[in-house]
Amino acid sequence: MINQIRIKHLLVLLLATAVFSGCMQEKKEPEVDNILLQEWKGPFGGVPAFDKIKIEDVKPAMLKGMELNLEEIDIIASSTEAPTFENTIEEMERAGAELGRVFTYYNILSSNLSTPEFRTIQTELAPLISEFQSKITQNEQLFQRIKAVYQASLESPLVADQQRVLDLTYNRFAMNGAALSPEKKLRYAEINKELSSLYTKFSNNVLHDEENYVTYLTEEQLGGLSGSFIKSAAKIATDKGQEGKYAITNTRSSIDPFLTYSTDRELRQQVWVNYYARGDNGDEYDNNQLIADILKLRRERVELLGYTNYAEWRLQDRMAKTPENAMALMEAVWPAAIARVAEEVADMQAVADQNGDNIVIEPWDYRFYAEKVRKVKYDLDSDEVKQYLQLDKLTEAMHYVAGRLFNYKFTPVQDGSVPVFNEDVKVWEVTDIDSGDNIGLWYLDPYARQGKRSGAWATTYRNYTTFDGERNVLASNNSNFVKPAPGEALLVSWDDATTFFHEFGHALHFFSSNVKYPTLNGGVRDYTEFQSQLLERWLSTDDVINNFLVHNKTGEPIPASLVAKIKNADTFNQGFSTTEYLASAIMDMKLHLANPDSIDVDRFERETLAELKMPKELPMRHRTPHFGHVFSGEGYATAYYGYLWADVLTADAAEAFTEAPGGFYDEEVASKLVKYLFAPRNSMDPAAAYRLFRGRDANIEALMRDRGFPITVEE
Template identity: 80%
Template sequence: MIKLPLSKPLSALSLCAIVTFTACKDDKNEPKMSDNILVQEWTGPYQGVSAFDKMTVSDVKPAMEEAMALGLADIERIANSPEAPTFENTIEEMERSGKVLNRVFVYYGIMSSNVSSPEFRDVQTELAPKISEYNSKISQNEALFKRIKAVYDASQEQPLPADQQRVVDLIYKNFEMNGANLDEAKKKRYAEINKELSSLYTKFSNNVLHDEENYVTYLTKDQLGGLSEGFIKSAAKIAADKGQEGKYAITNTRSSMDPFLTYSTERELRKQVWTNYYARGDNGDEYDNNQLIAQILKLRKERVGLMGYDNYAEWRLQDRMAKTPENAMNLMMAVWPAAIARVEEEVADMQAVADANRDNISIEPWDYRYYAEKVRQKKYDLDSEEVKQYLQLDKLTDAIFYVAGELFNYKFTPVEKGKIPVFHDDVNVWEVTDKDSGKHIGLWYLDPYAREGKRSGAWATTYRSYDSFDGEKNVLASNNSNFVKPAPGEAVLVSWDDATTFFHEFGHALHFFSANVKYPTLNGGVRDYTEFQSQLLERWLSTDQVINQFLVHYKTGEPIPASLVEKIKKASTFNQGFGTTEYLASALIDMKIHLADPENIDVDKFERETLAELNMPEEIPMRHRTPHFGHVFSGEGYATAYYGYMWADVLTSDASEAFREAPGGFYDADVAEKLVKYLFAPRNSMDPADAYRLFRGRDAKIEALMKDRGFPVPKD
């Protein structure tokens, strides 16, 4: 998942609250900043780095208010310029504006996602409506939009150079989609809705974080059946850190839940851990999210209705690759029947194992992972725990560096601890350079472990993005995971799925590092395309070069046996029913709930009834149940866009065939050159469909996706 902190502005165009701070001026009539560390220009090596070691919660509110005041001053200066609007004095000046706010949002994003605290959440709750008001001050600035429209209209008569035209088109479309053409009364209501939504998003996110932090299952020594030695040691340390010495903690995060459900022989405890995880935000208490979701849906529909759209999905998808909800639904429903049919086969296989063991059960959701693992061992003689012995986080890190070197010509060199400020001791930093020229590209930060105050999941983000506008900028990119931290001296062993996710998120980082765009706005992305590059990078985990060099036993150092590799490859389509169905269920609910009438909607009932209509197998849940679906309800980045992973996976499977067909396979130099040139470097400087055609010579086809998942390929 690519993560952009809530409302983080990528340029002045990014809509971010009226503030009480008044920006003062120095003798040169330039805005003068306070000594608040969060607003200060970054100093030190590597073109300056953020002062993560000096940030405090108490600095956040005054820094945000000051930065927003400075940002509004930038906008007012542009909007009220006496000169006739041109690309240079309007669009380029917007690209230069809001720099202080960009810096503050980096700290704000870290405190929100990586090191949250009750104190910060209080500040976040207070700031959310102010940030929304700031957004509205920009998107509803009539004088500003008049100038943007003048530049846009002129470019329709006399087109600008390609990159400038793309910037103008994106900025104009963004303002138009955010109500710039509304009358005064509708603009007022639009701003009110955004303000209310911002508070609801913050509350939703904090409610989920509360349930992740407070529903911990503690085990005693006699309840550890089936669990690995490394997992037990980690669970013991986590429990001790929480004041429960002598016990073993299963935290309410996927990285802890998933292995427990896969290996624990304690069925009732599996049920408890499963229930805790899938009931986040749905416990009928003050942290329950169902009513918040109902409010969010109503407000979203009302807001797009002000602009004449029938529903939120119609408005949201107009600038995505899918273009319409119907196109997105058609793709998902083309795959759905094959996915649930495969689940039926998987459940039958699991039930047969349970019956043979005389377990006297029917497969329930908390049994799926456990018995799937039994089937894997029986069908493919493949033990996931055995595979994990060869998947060390440190070696996987070396592997992604190797892939980056082969495809992108990058070299990663560790930066000495203490040279670069970090926000937690767990974070390490590497310098990225070109292997041949030694040119500095940027810094890569890795924050690998789960901890209290860190949101669950895995994501990538940037602290500074590349552009060559006003001089080349280096990239400060970060990958964030939630691996269970090992006991001292122990290796971090991860599952094949977690290793795949690690490669996926690093794909986002490579997308950041390889950017070759002039203007900041072009560093944005189209949501159903930006997951493509990262999903594609997953494919390199299973290449022979990675397997043979980096998958070694954590104790003996012996390479993974060829026989085990063969088993992994034979089992590559195993459990695709589960993986595809749990994902698609979430994507379908996301789309359908935004197409439904939100008036008096009962969210839990809607979820149950819609899944029943889809014939959702009762043995598995959605990957993200609605009450904790942060992609969709803690902001708007993935709202009606969760289907984008499937859309991107069609591109991924199709692009993978280009490598398979090449003489050099996945390391073919010519295909790799086209990969970087057309799929990574352009970012959003060209239409994604055009970029893909330049790489592949045609549009992507769904057939490769179906083959990759072991599903029947549809006939023409």
């Protein structure tokens, strides 16, 4: 996913620690009355009781879950037995089952069902969660036991998966201040507590602006928009109490088609400004000062650990290793990207001039005129393509690909035995085609709604492990498609279809896990996007195109002539997509390398873009004031470059399939794909895993070929 928000963990710092890695492991659990803490019951190894979530249960469940988890940690830390992998690391893997279940519900409420009432509770809990985390990562007795096991392993290494778990656990504690002096530990914990509150406020501010900046249209303002889009916009307006109007919501799934097709330039500008000004409206929901505060606290925290800046600390356990390596990749691609933008803008301006439009291309014109250029250069109409991209058929296509590559079968669960948190959520059972064994359940939540954060993401409610008994997978994909009017098919753009496949790639990564220890289901940020980016390629395969892309009215398959146009335009608009993404990735890195003491975030953004010679005709994909990847948590902070890093791997791996006799369905290459790139999860070094698949390291040339950029880039 190089083109959509996917913040999967609102509480990344907490969930990254070892304490939750044991969620859902079997152990004797205390009796609890709160439904959010209780073991999951029902079919398929037990499922979350989503139909029984009550807001009033959330805070007491969280507090009790943290209490129970701390009791478990205290038992491990205070043991009088000599520390071993079994009595220390494995016991940590078991800890936190009750709290893990609460977080499943908590994350659904924060991501899919947020309300003002929940946000109040979220604000209250954020500092308490941070304090809880610090009590574990800064537990001196616990860390000394971990350290003793780790040091012993340097003399007598453990078996591979145990050593990997131990290394990850030790490094995670060391990186989070476990070895600091008592005074520094105290300040470290205080900083984390402050940051947790800032992250929550940042996220809620963005959500406020997404929910409250809605553009309502009248019938005479619908020029250029498709019938299906108009029907959806009418329904949304009606649901919001604006009968007879048409609502353009402040989310990408709504603004993208509007900016592409609306013939009303003033309205395009208004919608564009609303979207790109989220978190930057100079009111109580403005995020600029919050960002400055976050940057200062992050720098202070890593300085306590002896690092110069946040990026240096963060990237030490990533594939890139250093911010210099990450910047080198981005800087190698940037000149080609902005050069392509100049070509694209020239093409658009020529079309505008030829039409006598008497305008100069502005950011709110880019999508609109790019579509016109697409028609001129490739005779390709995106709306025509959209008629063959029905979400239901694309879902079938993804299941087909999963069957061919992973040997999975998807069967709808329609008997009501699996509770869901909204009527729009659908559930499938996933089984092995040959054995019939249950792999898990796949939940799909496709539509935008009030209280659901924007973008698309994947998550798990339960991960696979064989530790203390085999556990199946409960995985979920979440999108923000505008719900169609009753009886209408949901039609999506090619870009949205690509993202749909991308997110499903994450789900397949979850389902294919073959690890023993829960910790090994984690990932390295600049690697975990690779598998999902690779799965995007199957959308363009003949098997999918010929069998699942059918017209929503006639049922006729997509014409070969239209397919040829799609493939011919494969690198079209790569300047736009690469530049808007890279600008955000570079901004993320430069913000964390800069001195934060007196930073003016708004000015820094403007001056950095000017230094980069950012084309004025397009914005960053995520402007700083609403860059949730980076400022609503820490999962992507100084790591947004990771999509490009992963795309190098993606382009190179895709060439392995194109070179194979069976193409993208070649059985030998597919087997290696599952064995080395999906099933190991984080049980081995990502670079080593890729070499097992490809026989060598990936290189940037494949990426440049893939995007139609020149191989040699002159600085």
